[in-house]
Structures are given as C-alpha cells and as structure tokens.
Amino acid sequence: MNLILLSPEDIENDHLARVRDPRRLAHLTEVHRARAGDVMTLGIANGRLGRGALLTLDEREAVFDVSGLDQAPPPPLPVHLVLALPRPRMLARTLEHVTALGVKELTLLNTRRVEKSYWQSPELGDDKIRRHLVLGLEQARDTRLPTVTLAKGFRPFVEDRLPALLAGRQGLLAHPGMAEACPRGVETPTLLVVGPEGGFIPWEVERLLATGCRGIHLGPRILRVETAVTALLSRLF
Amino acid sequence: MNLILLSPEDIENDHLARVRDPRRLAHLTEVHRARAGDVMTLGIANGRLGRGALLTLDEREAVFDVSGLDQAPPPPLPVHLVLALPRPRMLARTLEHVTALGVKELTLLNTRRVEKSYWQSPELGDDKIRRHLVLGLEQARDTRLPTVTLAKGFRPFVEDRLPALLAGRQGLLAHPGMAEACPRGVETPTLLVVGPEGGFIPWEVERLLATGCRGIHLGPRILRVETAVTALLSRLF
Numbered sequence: 001m002n003l004i005l006l007s008p009e010d011i012e013n014d015h016l017a018r019v020r021d022p023r024r025l026a027h028l029t030e031v032h033r034a035r036a037g038d039v040m041t042l043g044i045a046n047g048r049l050g051r052g053a054l055l056t057l058d059e060r061e062a063v064f065d066v067s068g069l070d071q072a073p074p075p076p077l078p079v080h081l082v083l084a085l086p087r088p089r090m091l092a093r094t095l096e097h098v099t100a101l102g103v104k105e106l107t108l109l110n111t112r113r114v115e116k117s118y119w120q121s122p123e124l125g126d127d128k129i130r131r132h133l134v135l136g137l138e139q140a141r142d143t144r145l146p147t148v149t150l151a152k153g154f155r156p157f158v159e160d161r162l163p164a165l166l167a168g169r170q171g172l173l174a175h176p177g178m179a180e181a182c183p184r185g186v187e188t189p190t191l192l193v194v195g196p197e198g199g200f201i202p203w204e205v206e207r208l209l210a211t212g213c214r215g216i217h218l219g220p221r222i223l224r225v226e227t228a229v230t231a232l233l234s235r236l237f
Numbered sequence: 238m239n240l241i242l243l244s245p246e247d248i249e250n251d252h253l254a255r256v257r258d259p260r261r262l263a264h265l266t267e268v269h270r271a272r273a274g275d276v277m278t279l280g281i282a283n284g285r286l287g288r289g290a291l292l293t294l295d296e297r298e299a300v301f302d303v304s305g306l307d308q309a310p311p312p313p314l315p316v317h318l319v320l321a322l323p324r325p326r327m328l329a330r331t332l333e334h335v336t337a338l339g340v341k342e343l344t345l346l347n348t349r350r351v352e353k354s355y356w357q358s359p360e361l362g363d364d365k366i367r368r369h370l371v372l373g374l375e376q377a378r379d380t381r382l383p384t385v386t387l388a389k390g391f392r393p394f395v396e397d398r399l400p401a402l403l404a405g406r407q408g409l410l411a412h413p414g415m416a417e418a419c420p421r422g423v424e425t426p427t428l429l430v431v432g433p434e435g436g437f438i439p440w441e442v443e444r445l446l447a448t449g450c451r452g453i454h455l456g457p458r459i460l461r462v463e464t465a466v467t468a469l470l471s472r473l474f
Binding site: 002096139141184185222227232 | 239333378458470
C-alpha cells in the first residue's frame with residue numbers, strides 16, 4: 001500500500017477518517033509498522049489525496065487527519081479496455097496491473113476461446129473485483145476506481161454496444177498478424193480490444209474490424225495476456 | 238507452449254529429435270492433445286525454428302521431424318537489463334516476462350532494499366532459472382536463451398563491471414522522481430537498471446548516475462516491479 005485508500009464510509013468529517021476493516025488495520029500494523037504520529041499518504045476513493053497523520057491506532061481502528069488532502073489523483077489513461085475474460089487467477093492480477101497503469105473503463109468480454117467456467121468464478125463477484133481494483137489504486141497512489149462491465153455475449157456486445165463506444169474513440173484490435181505495428185505515444189481517446197489466450201477466432205476478428213476497429217500487432221512474439229496488456233498500454237500511452 | 242523447444246541433447250541427427258522429459262511429454266499429451274502426424278512449431282535452443290511433424294508419441298518419448306526448421310528466431314531487444322533481485326515468486330514470473338519480451342542479457346543485482354534471504358532462494362538455482370527462461374521462450378516462440386548473471390554486491394558491480402557494460406551502451410536508470418520521461422522507440426544498445434520494491438536508496442541512485450546512467454521515470458504512478466519492467470521494455474523498444 002503506497003496509499004491508504006479511504007472509502008466514503010471511513011470519512012467522519014473534513015478532518016477525521018476512521019479505518020476499521022481488518023485488512024487495512026493488519027497492513028498498517030504489520031507492514032507499515034505504523035504508530036500514532038506517523039505521516040502517511042492518504043486518498044479518498046474518487047477524491048483527493050495527500051499526506052496526513054495517523055492520530056491513533058489500536059486493534060479496533062486507525063484514526064487519520066484528512067484535513068490536508070489537497071492533490072488531484074494522477075491522470076487516467078484515455079482508454080476503454082475491452083479484454084476477453086482471462087482465467088480467474090490471471091484476471092485477479094490483470095485487474096491490479098491495469099488499475100495501477102491508470103485504466104478507468106474496463107469491459108470483460110466473452111469470446112469463443114474463453115472457457116465457459118470462467119464466468120462462474122467467484123473472482124467475478126463485485127467484492128472480489130473491487131478488492132483487486134483497490135489493490136491497484138493503493139499500489140499506484142491513485143483514488144479513482146475503474147468501472148468494470150461484464151459482456152457475456154460477443155455478438156450482442158459488438159452489435160449493440162461497440163458502435164456507441166467507438167463514437168469519439170479510435171478502436172484498436174490487438175491481434176497477432178495484423179498489418180499495423182502498435183502505435184506509440186497516442187493521446188486520442190482509444191478503445192483497445194485484447195483477445196484471450198489462444199486469440200480471437202477469425203470470425204471475431206472480422207466482426208471487430210467490420211465494426212470499426214483497426215488491427216494492430218506487437219511483433220512476432222506471442223505474449224501472455226497479462227504481459228501483452230501491460231505492453232500495449234505502455235507503448236500506446 | 239507455443240513452440241516445442243528442443244535442447245541439443247534432444248537432437249539425434251539433421252532429421253530427428255527425441256523428447257523424453259516428463260514436463261514436455263505431459264504438455265504434449267494433456268494440453269496439445271498431440272497425435273502422431275500433427276505438425277507443430279519446433280525450435281532448437283539457440284538455433285532455428287519452424288514447423289515439423291510429430292512422428293511418434295508414447296509415454297516414453299516423442300519423436301519429431303526437424304528437417305524443415307528454416308526460420309531465424311525473432312530479433313532480441315537491444316538491452317542488458319540490470320534488475321534488483323525480486324522476491325522469489327516475483328523473480329519466477331519476471332524471468333518469464335522478460336524472456337518472452339526478448340531480453341537476452343540479465344543481471345540480478347543486490348541493493349540495500351533487497352532482502353538478504355532472497356539470495357538463498359532455491360529459485361536462484363541454475364535449473365530453476367533455466368526452467369523459467371525456457372517457459373518464456375516457449376511462450377514467445379523464441380529459441381535464444383538469455384544469460385543471467387548474479388551480482389551479489391552493489392558496490393563491486395558499479396565500480397568493477399558497470400563501466401565496461403556502459404561501453405557502447407546508453408545507461409538508463411528507471412527511478413521515480415527522475416527528471417526525464419522514459420524515451421520511446423529507442424534503437425541504441427541500452428543498459429536498463431531497475432530497482433527493488435521500495436526503490437534504490439539515494440546513495441545507490443547517486444552512484445549509478447555518477448557512473449554514467451541517465452535517470453528516467455514512468456510518471457507519477459508507482460508500479461510493481463514486474464509491471465514496471467514490462468512497461469519500461471515496451472515503451473523503450
């Protein structure tokens with residue numbers, strides 16, 4: 001935790017916040033070895049961040065002075081990431097990576113090569129997803145929670161939702177063998193589509209291109225999804 | 238495995254290779270569900286790659302036709318990566334990531350914030366390291382094994398080895414708060430230095446800069462080492 005992320009329920013007034021959940025209390029005690037008087041980096045979910053003192057800490061709660069939180073969170077990436085649902089363990093890590101990198105809009109998409117069982121995973125529960133997003137924010141010292149949308153049908157997503165998402169955004173489909181190399185240093189709002197392990201099937205590629213995405217590639221190397229997503233975001237933005 | 242990596246011991250002659258280790262045999266049977274006659278992507282360690290038929294497969298061995306391996310492996314990144322030794326679990330993943338991305342020279346460095354116990358980890362055994370490098374090559378369809386060097390003293394590395402490594406290479410030190418943003422699309426041979434979780438201490442930063450490295454940053458977000466390394470390599474090259 002490079003930042004203690006406070007949720008709205010933690011905030012008592014303009015000056016005080018109380019943290020009571022076991023995860024953050026344990027982290028404060030065991031990892032930070034925090035003591036009353038320590039000044040730490042604090043942030044309010046979807047709000048400002050800055051330095052603030054830990055006023056008291058016991059096994060029940062930690063009380064922080066939040067009167068000095070005067071910084072805006074770091075700028076988000078101008079991207080809506082559409083990612084074929086990864087297998088559960090990789091989903092957890094990928095949610096943390098992309099949140100730390102500054103993604104604020106994420107759609108998890110069904111495709112032919114996504115195993116059906118992945119949609120039953122407890123990792124897709126709201127609480128589980130939120131937990132990984134919070135870990136990513138705490139890592140990167142950010143406060144703005146991404147929104148995560150589940151798109152359980154490929155065709156309905158492409159036909160009903162993709163055209164509206166592409167209004168005002170360039171659409172990029174990352175897929176091996178496409179003609180164009182991944183561009184660098186993009187500032188235009190972008191929708192980035194990344195397939196599953198094993199890739200999109202040709203029909204899916206065709207539908208995404210026909211709906212207005214441009215195909216891009218990252219070179220001849222085949223990367224795991226979590227590596228590819230980080231590589232694409234870092235090269236693009 | 239997007240490529241079956243054959244070691245020199247597997248090669249019987251210009252036409253035949255025999256794979257006998259349980260890991261690859263199990264992968265062929267259980268993941269690829271391979272059968273005699275299947276044509277697969279094969280590569281010879283530090284040599285050529287291409288398509289070749291699986292001639293026979295039983296519980297003892299797989300025999301491949303290697304007469305058609307006529308492609309060069311993908312180009313390496315022009316980088317020597319100097320990485321503060323990560324904790325064992327992250328080391329394993331990072332070795333796979335950086336190998337898949339095309340790093341061929343890697344030095345694992347001791348720094349003040351590397352826990353001493355990490356140097357005792359079984360993950361640093363030659364066989365363990367090689368296993369993760371091979372997984373990275375198999376993922377990326379590459380055949381050239383990286384060389385991994387352990388530098389167990391920071392000062393001897395910086396004083397005795399770094400000057401020679403910087404002959405003919407630009408040295409870049411990735412560290413939060415440095416003045417210059419990470420450059421993009423570099424083709425010059427580069428030595429890239431990345432610190433541990435928690436960062437280099439000021440004295441280490443000063444020594445690296447004084448020895449000829451330029452400081453670069455990736456923005457205000459603090460990334461985990463494995464994310465930062467992938468992000469740096471993808472943005473630089």
